[in-house]
Amino acid sequence: MWTAGSVCVAYLGKRWHQGRGQAGGGSVMLWAMFCWESLGPGIHVDDFRYHSTPSEVLWSLCLNGQCCCYCCCELQVGQGEFSQVHNLLPDVSDAVRFHSCSHHWILSDSMQNLRHAATEAFQRLGLKQRHMGYQELGELDGVETPQPQWFHTLQVRRLRAQRGRSNSDPLGGKNFQPEFQWNTGLQFGTANSYLNLEKLGEGAYATVYKGISRINGHLVALKVIRMKTEEGVPFTAIREASLLKGLKHANIVLLHDIIHTRESLTFVFEYVQTDLAQYMIQHPGGLHPWNVRIFMFQLLRGLSYIHSRRILHRDLKPQNLLISYLGELKLADFGLARSKSIPCQTYSAEVVTLWYRPPDVLLGSTDYSTALDIWGAGCIFIEMLQGVPAFPGVADVFEQLVKIWRVLGVPTEESWPGVSELPNYKAEWFLHCKPQQFRDVWKRFAQLPYKTEDLAQQMLTMIPKERISAQDALHHPYFNTLPLPVMQLRDTVSVFKVPGVRLETEVNDIFSPNRRMKSFLMPQGKCW
Amino acid sequence: MEFAQQSRSVVPAVEHYEEEAVLNHLHGLQLAPALRDLVPELVRREIEVAMSKLGLLYDRTYTWDIFSDMMRSQQHLALSSSELPKPFTETTRAILVDWLIQVHEAFNFSEETLYLAVHLLNRVLRQIKISISSLQLLGVVCLFLAAKKEECLLPEVSELCYLMANTYSKKQLLRMERRVLCTLKFDLSHTPPIHFLLLSAYIARCGEKVICMARYLLELSLLETKCVCFFPVQLAAAALRLARHLIQEPNTPESEAAWCIASTVYLGSEATLFTIMHIMAAAAARAHNQETRATFIKFSTKETLYVSLHPALKSAPRLLSRYT
Numbered sequence: 001m002w003t004a005g006s007v008c009v010a011y012l013g014k015r016w017h018q019g020r021g022q023a024g025g026g027s028v029m030l031w032a033m034f035c036w037e038s039l040g041p042g043i044h045v046d047d048f049r050y051h052s053t054p055s056e057v058l059w060s061l062c063l064n065g066q067c068c069c070y071c072c073c074e075l076q077v078g079q080g081e082f083s084q085v086h087n088l089l090p091d092v093s094d095a096v097r098f099h100s101c102s103h104h105w106i107l108s109d110s111m112q113n114l115r116h117a118a119t120e121a122f123q124r125l126g127l128k129q130r131h132m133g134y135q136e137l138g139e140l141d142g143v144e145t146p147q148p149q150w151f152h153t154l155q156v157r158r159l160r161a162q163r164g165r166s167n168s169d170p171l172g173g174k175n176f177q178p179e180f181q182w183n184t185g186l187q188f189g190t191a192n193s194y195l196n197l198e199k200l201g202e203g204a205y206a207t208v209y210k211g212i213s214r215i216n217g218h219l220v221a222l223k224v225i226r227m228k229t230e231e232g233v234p235f236t237a238i239r240e241a242s243l244l245k246g247l248k249h250a251n252i253v254l255l256h257d258i259i260h261t262r263e264s265l266t267f268v269f270e271y272v273q274t275d276l277a278q279y280m281i282q283h284p285g286g287l288h289p290w291n292v293r294i295f296m297f298q299l300l301r302g303l304s305y306i307h308s309r310r311i312l313h314r315d316l317k318p319q320n321l322l323i324s325y326l327g328e329l330k331l332a333d334f335g336l337a338r339s340k341s342i343p344c345q346t347y348s349a350e351v352v353t354l355w356y357r358p359p360d361v362l363l364g365s366t367d368y369s370t371a372l373d374i375w376g377a378g379c380i381f382i383e384m385l386q387g388v389p390a391f392p393g394v395a396d397v398f399e400q401l402v403k404i405w406r407v408l409g410v411p412t413e414e415s416w417p418g419v420s421e422l423p424n425y426k427a428e429w430f431l432h433c434k435p436q437q438f439r440d441v442w443k444r445f446a447q448l449p450y451k452t453e454d455l456a457q458q459m460l461t462m463i464p465k466e467r468i469s470a471q472d473a474l475h476h477p478y479f480n481t482l483p484l485p486v487m488q489l490r491d492t493v494s495v496f497k498v499p500g501v502r503l504e505t506e507v508n509d510i511f512s513p514n515r516r517m518k519s520f521l522m523p524q525g526k527c528w
Numbered sequence: 529m530e531f532a533q534q535s536r537s538v539v540p541a542v543e544h545y546e547e548e549a550v551l552n553h554l555h556g557l558q559l560a561p562a563l564r565d566l567v568p569e570l571v572r573r574e575i576e577v578a579m580s581k582l583g584l585l586y587d588r589t590y591t592w593d594i595f596s597d598m599m600r601s602q603q604h605l606a607l608s609s610s611e612l613p614k615p616f617t618e619t620t621r622a623i624l625v626d627w628l629i630q631v632h633e634a635f636n637f638s639e640e641t642l643y644l645a646v647h648l649l650n651r652v653l654r655q656i657k658i659s660i661s662s663l664q665l666l667g668v669v670c671l672f673l674a675a676k677k678e679e680c681l682l683p684e685v686s687e688l689c690y691l692m693a694n695t696y697s698k699k700q701l702l703r704m705e706r707r708v709l710c711t712l713k714f715d716l717s718h719t720p721p722i723h724f725l726l727l728s729a730y731i732a733r734c735g736e737k738v739i740c741m742a743r744y745l746l747e748l749s750l751l752e753t754k755c756v757c758f759f760p761v762q763l764a765a766a767a768l769r770l771a772r773h774l775i776q777e778p779n780t781p782e783s784e785a786a787w788c789i790a791s792t793v794y795l796g797s798e799a800t801l802f803t804i805m806h807i808m809a810a811a812a813a814r815a816h817n818q819e820t821r822a823t824f825i826k827f828s829t830k831e832t833l834y835v836s837l838h839p840a841l842k843s844a845p846r847l848l849s850r851y852t
Contacts, residue, residue, distance in 0.1 A: 229702070230684075230698075231682070231684065231685055232672070232701075232706075233676070233705060233706075233709060235676035235682065238673065238676045238677055238709075238714070238716065239677060241714035242714055242715055242716040242717055245714060245715045246715075246717050258713065260709060262703075262706070307586065307587060307590050308590040308594060308597070309593075309594065310584070310585070310586065310594050310597075312586065368586070369586040369587055370586040370587040370589075370590075371587070469587050469590070471589050471590065472589065
């Protein structure tokens with residue numbers, strides 16, 4: 001079944017006939033876009049991202065003359081503004097048929113041939129050397145392509161007519177090298193290599209835009225940092241960039257590039273479709289327990305990775321957990337993160353959003369440790385299962401603490417040695433709340449096996465030293481039902497590469513499929 | 529194949545083959561936790577205790593990961609040669625670093641900041657072409673960036689300009705900051721040698737005076753151009769070892785055993801260690817009548833136990849040749 005498999009989309013940018021058709025310095029851009037359906041689960045879009053330019057991919061496909069290749073040419077009139085000019089079509093085999101749905105193509109039996117052809121072409125171009133050969137791909141045949149839950153919202157124009165070859169057709173000429181110099185003039189690190197498409201969100205010290213790279217056509221998230229001209233680059237930006245530079249992990253958002261000009265500083269991140277907060281809004285009433293397990297595993301995997309590098313995230317919340325259409329979860333927004341060094345500087349107390357803040361920090365402790373992030377992860381765990389935040393304090397620190405005491409009980413010097421010495425501790429808080437079973441507070445736990453509750457309880461332990469570490473949590477029996485290889489993945493490999501790991505359809509999707517359609521056509525929240 | 533595949537770091541340097549073997553070993557340890565058992569239990573426990581006591585950790589669970597990460601990351605950042613680009617000599621560099629040490633002290637920054645600043649300077653000098661007239665500006669920008677990474681309280685740009693006798697405008701400083709960041713591609717990561725020094729010293733149960741002496745020697749090595757191509761852990765080990773030679777603490781079987789464990793926190797050959805020790809000993813012997821004596825003065829106060837005035841320092845090179 002090839003319906004709606006992993007659609008690999010690549011955009012090709014070409015500075016085309018420079019100097020012609022230019023008005024006011026804007027250059028004519030040729031955006032060739034081609035999509036092909038399911039070259040096989042083994043060929044992933046990542047294979048192209050790092051090891052070849054899209055033009056190489058395109059050529060490899062065109063040389064075969066039988067792939068489903070679909071291009072559109074767009075004229076850039078002004079900054080960020082496009083108007084469609086042409087549809088161009090290379091030789092497309094008759095065997096390829098388009099399905100009526102604008103996002104999904106169903107390809108015919110020639111799929112197998114296509115995969116052969118593509119792989120061979122890659123090998124000819126020497127692009128596939130570092131990847132699996134076709135034989136190895138074959139072994140993965142039994143693997144079902146993960147079902148994308150939604151796609152990004154780029155418009156894909158359907159082909160209308162087959163055009164004759166012209167000089168402007170990048171695919172028409174047999175000898176493609178002389179006339180067309182693919183976008184080699186554009187460099188990483190320069191501002192005009194990226195186009196802003198739309199604003200995604202605004203943060204305390206930055207604005208995030210959706211953008212597109214003119215170098216390789218990937219969608220990107222552009223985090224534009226306001227520069228305080230007086231004091232140079234903000235230190236938060238320096239810390240975030242230098243931390244992220246050292247982090248290469250499937251569950252950490254990838255920093256592609258940094259553009260630094262006099263007026264602004266822009267971080268170019270991989271584009272991730274949505275975030276956990278949006279995802280939970282789309283699927284109210286709690287997520288599918290299996291999906292919660294996959295998300296939690298990825299969250300803990302990311303945390304374990306940064307904690308083993310002496311980095312605390314310090315600002316965990318659903319808005320900062322990005323979710324790709326496959327369900328890959330990525331930690332983002334390291335603006336408050338810090339790596340540890342010997343002089344124990346006291347960080348400001350205002351670090352974690354109140355709802356996800358652990359009781360020790362609420363009580364004024366500044367002795368932060370990895371337990372800080374674990375509490376946040378525990379709160380998110382419950383929020384995913386239950387569909388509502390675990391401790392939604394409204395007013396202030398005190399109310400937040402009361403919410404926690406109601407579940408965990410008021411701490412005493414016996415149950416938590418040293419608690420009375422914390423700055424915000426007040427003895428009159430003896431409202432006498434008894435610790436409760438999680439399953440009595442959050443009903444979803446009663447419907448699930450005990451180990452779910454056990455993990456949540458270990459993550460939401462009052463005393464920070466006794467909270468489970470991310471690494472130990474990954475080995476908790478709760479994750480035993482995941483396929484075993486997920487435990488031995490390399491850092492940069494996503495859990496979705498493991499056969500058998502895929503998202504289940506959320507319950508709410510089954511009952512209202514229309515909503516799902518709409519929700520993925522709408523631009524999603526902030527992404528970087 | 530797909531999973532648990534050992535990703536090897538590319539190592540260009542040939543003479544570092546020993547280090548490479550050790551690093552690959554460490555790398556393997558990180559990937560296969562069972563291999564950790566190869567490291568003696570005692571060493572592991574000592575490192576764990578020392579790191580958590582020094583506050584280098586948040587959580588004991590990750591001690592070994594963090595330690596191997598500290599050891600491994602040095603390699604990516606190591607400079608291949610100690611040669612300076614054309615217009616600069618060892619003297620100009622020493623004068624600049626000496627001045628930076630003074631500025632650093634004036635701002636009351638932490639030691640990490642200084643080591644990071646000089647490390648950035650070493651890297652940038654190799655990568656960009658600047659005239660000798662803007663060398664001071666470059667130095668200040670490196671310190672400024674290091675402070676932005678490490679410190680809570682930052683100096684103002686105007687203050688820094690004032691310190692440079694207003695030779696450069698604020699605009700020039702910010703432009704240089706941009707240039708340096710672009711050159712370094714925003715990668716300001718560095719494991720300061722002081723961390724390794726304190727770690728080894730803690731494990732070896734060194735006395736306060738030995739630690740202070742080692743810190744002095746380590747800081748002196750910042751001025752030595754020859755030292756820039758050594759790993760932080762090598763510099764730290766050499767400083768501590770030389771300090772122990774200079775200040776003879778009473779030997780007990782326990783301290784010997786502790787020293788044995790501490791000296792395992794090292795990468796590379798004995799020969800490298802002795803090379804560095806000789807450089808440091810020579811630097812320490814002539815520190816008192818050098819033009820660049822900020823470090824000498826800094827370590828001649830009561831708080832620093834007058835280590836730079838220690839009589840053994842003058843005869844340090846001779847003392848060392850007796851040992852080797």
